[in-house]
Amino acid sequence: MKKYPNPKEQPSSTNAGKQETDSKSGSFFEVVFKIVRKIPRGRVTSYGAIAEASGIRLTARMVGWAMNGAGRVKPAVPAHRVVNSKGILSGKNFFATPTLMQELLEQEGIIIKEDKIANFKDVFWDPGAKTRKDSKKVL
């Protein structure tokens, strides 16, 4: 993979400061990161769900693209809790080690089989549905 933009800095010097016309959303990276950081421990979500919860302006692809910078931001975004709609650890190859993502998830009590979450339906967390009390624990 090549280099990726950094949300903290202006990626393109040509249009530096141009896209920041609206400071309320900031970089779309931050929007994604903010949602990902809300993911409770032991839960996961999908790129599409994040894109939708972030405000439709983003697509699932953008979420994945944004996650590219997840490893270099300070608050440390739990990117390992983000999988695709099938519950497959599609981004495992982008971690320090291909097995790191799986180990982190297992560490949180998530069962993984063949690079995909076995109890995906149980541990799935919808970032948009905050109305839920989350009082029920899956563990």
Added chain:
DNA sequence: TTGTTGACCGAGT
């Protein structure tokens, strides 16, 4: 500026 590429998604073949 145009074109290609993505840690995706869902429908169609």
Added chain:
DNA sequence: AACTCGGCCAACA
């Protein structure tokens, strides 16, 4: 069930 294709928006060559 496996594969292909279009679409979404942003970054890069």
